[in-house]
Each structure stands twice: as structure tokens, then as C-alpha cells.
Amino acid sequence: MEKYNPYDNFLKVLADAAQAIGMKEEDYELIKYPERELKVTVPVRMDDGKIKVFDGYRVQHSTSRGPCKGGIRYHQDVNIDEVKALAAWMSFKCAVVNIPYGGAKGGIKVNPSTLSKGELERLTRRYTAMIFPIIGPEKDIPAPDVGTNAQVMDWIMDTYSMTSGYTVHGVVTGKSLEVGGSLGRPEATGRGIMIVTMKMLEKCGKKPEDVKISIQGMGNVGATAAKLLAEKGCKIVAVADVSGGLYNEDGLDIPKIYAFVKAKNLLKDYKDKDAKQVTNKEVLTAPCDILIPAALENQITAEIAKEVKCGMVIEAANGPTTVEADEILAKRNITVLPDILSNAGGVVVSYCEWVQNLQSLTWDENDVNTTLYKVMSRAFDDVYNKAKENNLSYRLSAYAVAIERICTAKKKRGLFP
């Protein structure tokens, strides 16, 4: 089998969507490639006094619609093709929800759980110094992603500020509240998932109480989505983290599981007679109405797609479904709500945070959540309507919305020089 390459996945969907709306390759040629790729070698003094070197990246896919925006990932599998794909997906995501950003992504090939807090801080500060020339509130604004959090963002903000000589809140989003973060940002991606799920249920004429959901991934996004969807009345029948999964066909005790994973526990250690221990695969293939992959890319493979027992997939991770799996799901009449729409809640509230930083204002949580709802709801309607009008899958429809917005911006700006 050929090695999975997420960037090839992006290019294939881009080509399919462009073709579906009658766009010629020369009209979208430029958005096939990132504008800029930076590879950095990051030396870190470890606690034992030795120096260890890590590979880091920052890829800027597009600046056509505004400054670049996108998270920074710390994970042992980070590589240039993954970062390129994630950067391109950010441009498309920001275009789908129509916020004035292009897309970027960064990453360091490291398993952050193997580092002490001091090592993590030194790694983050050195990486920030090395990408300093290309980031900034008007240039490229990082944010959290898999393996990074508010503390990491605070260090980035501080390093950037110390190097600049004054405090620059707007250089990064997803910070702690005390240093310019926004209310509602930690829950934003999960809240966005809840919003689009409710919109989708409304379209299908289903009530939350009648719906069973399985969620792969109990990080910030998966756990928040589980909590908010359970609060809406949905039955969460299966959940998984890196260590394994839990299943109960009548619904799991989500508040209890939420508290358990927030306390940094692994599901394999969760003990409850009403929760059966199952494997990650059993969670992906559990009988349910909605499957929510909320971990990494390449999870719903062709093999898994043949075995899933859901009516719909709502993608909370970036790129969880391969192109082959997408085709199998389509043949099986399983609806897919794509990542670039459904997981955009995070970057929408990042935008709210950045706007507050630039204006030195603080919004209350209700203002943030109301804006998030409005933006997600409008984006959902745009994608839904375009899909119905042109008989497209939601994925191709979302890509089509994004391609048109990015290419129109490019055309209006014209080519320099």
C-alpha cells in the first residue's frame, strides 16, 4: 500500500471540487501550493545538560484573504507533508467561515509528554525565535493544535514580545485569559461541532434525544464536543482516547468521563460497570447515528469506512477521512460534514481573540458565543445550500465555497508585480 500523504489528499479533493464547479486548473493553480515553507532546526538544552535537536516547521499556504492563521502542533509524527496539508486546510477553513485570514500551520516533531515543563518551555521559546521573522499580528498568527495549549501560547507571546521590546498580545491566539486570551476560546472548537451537529439534526428532522453518537478522541475538542452534545440531550454511546475506548449502547456518563479525562487520566484506567472497555476500532465502528472523529488525520481509512455503522460522520479532527474512505462512505450513503466547516469553531474564536487584542477590548463570554454561533450557522447554510443547488457532497461544496472566495480575492488583488 502507498504511504498515506495528507497533502495528496488535499490536492485530490481540491481538483474534484474545482472540476465540480467547472473551474479550470489554471484558475486555481496558485492555491495548490503553499506561498512559503520554513524548516527550522531547534536545539534544546535538556534537563540532563545534553543538547537535543528537534525538527520544526511553519508553512504559510495563503495570504490572499488576510494574514496567515493556524495552529502549532507538537507530535512525534509531524512532517512537512502533514504541515503543508494542515496549512492549506486552514486557508480553506477561514474562507468557508468567511473570516479575513489566509492559512498557515506549524509543528515540531516531538512527543511533548516526554519533556519536562522546563524543556517544553525552552523548546517553545527557541522555536518561536526561529520563526520570529515570519510571524506577527499582521503577518501570521499561531494558535494551539494537537499537543499544544494556552501555556505554550503564553510562552510564544512572551518570547515574541521580549524580542520586540513591547507586549504584543495579537501575535498568537488561544492564550490564557490573564495575558490577552478570550473567554470561550478553549471550548470553541467543541462548541462549533455541537452547533453544526444541531443544525444538521434540524435539517434531518431529528431530535437530539433520538441520536446516538460515537466520538474518537478525548482531547480538548472531543471532550468538549461530548460534554456539550450530551447537555443537548444526545446519547454518547462510545468514546476513545489514545489508550482505548468505552462503550454503552444506552449512553455513557459523560460528565463523569469529562471530569476523568480533564484530570489527565487515560480511559483504560476508567472503571465503571456501565462502561464496557473497547478498542479504538470498536469506537470507530460502533453502531450509532453520528460518528465524530476528533483525533488525527487518516483515521477513517478504506478498511474502517467499510465497517462503520453510522448514518453520518462529522469531522472534528483535521483530515480524518482518506479520499478512498470518502468514496466508500458516499457509496454507502453515509453523509460527511467536512472538517473545514465543522471544526472551524476554534479559528472563529481565535479571530474574536485577535480582534479583542488589536482593539485592547475584552468581550464577555456571551458576545463570543453569539458571534461563534452566527458565523458557524452562516457557514453551515452556505455549504448546505451550495451542496443542494449543485448536487454536491458537503465536502465538495465546502471546498467549492472556499476556492471561489480565495480565487476571487486573488483575482481582485491581481498579480504583483
Ligand code: GLU
Ligand atoms: N488548530 C486549530 C485548527 O486546526 C485552530 C487554529 C487557530 O485558531 O488559528 O483549526
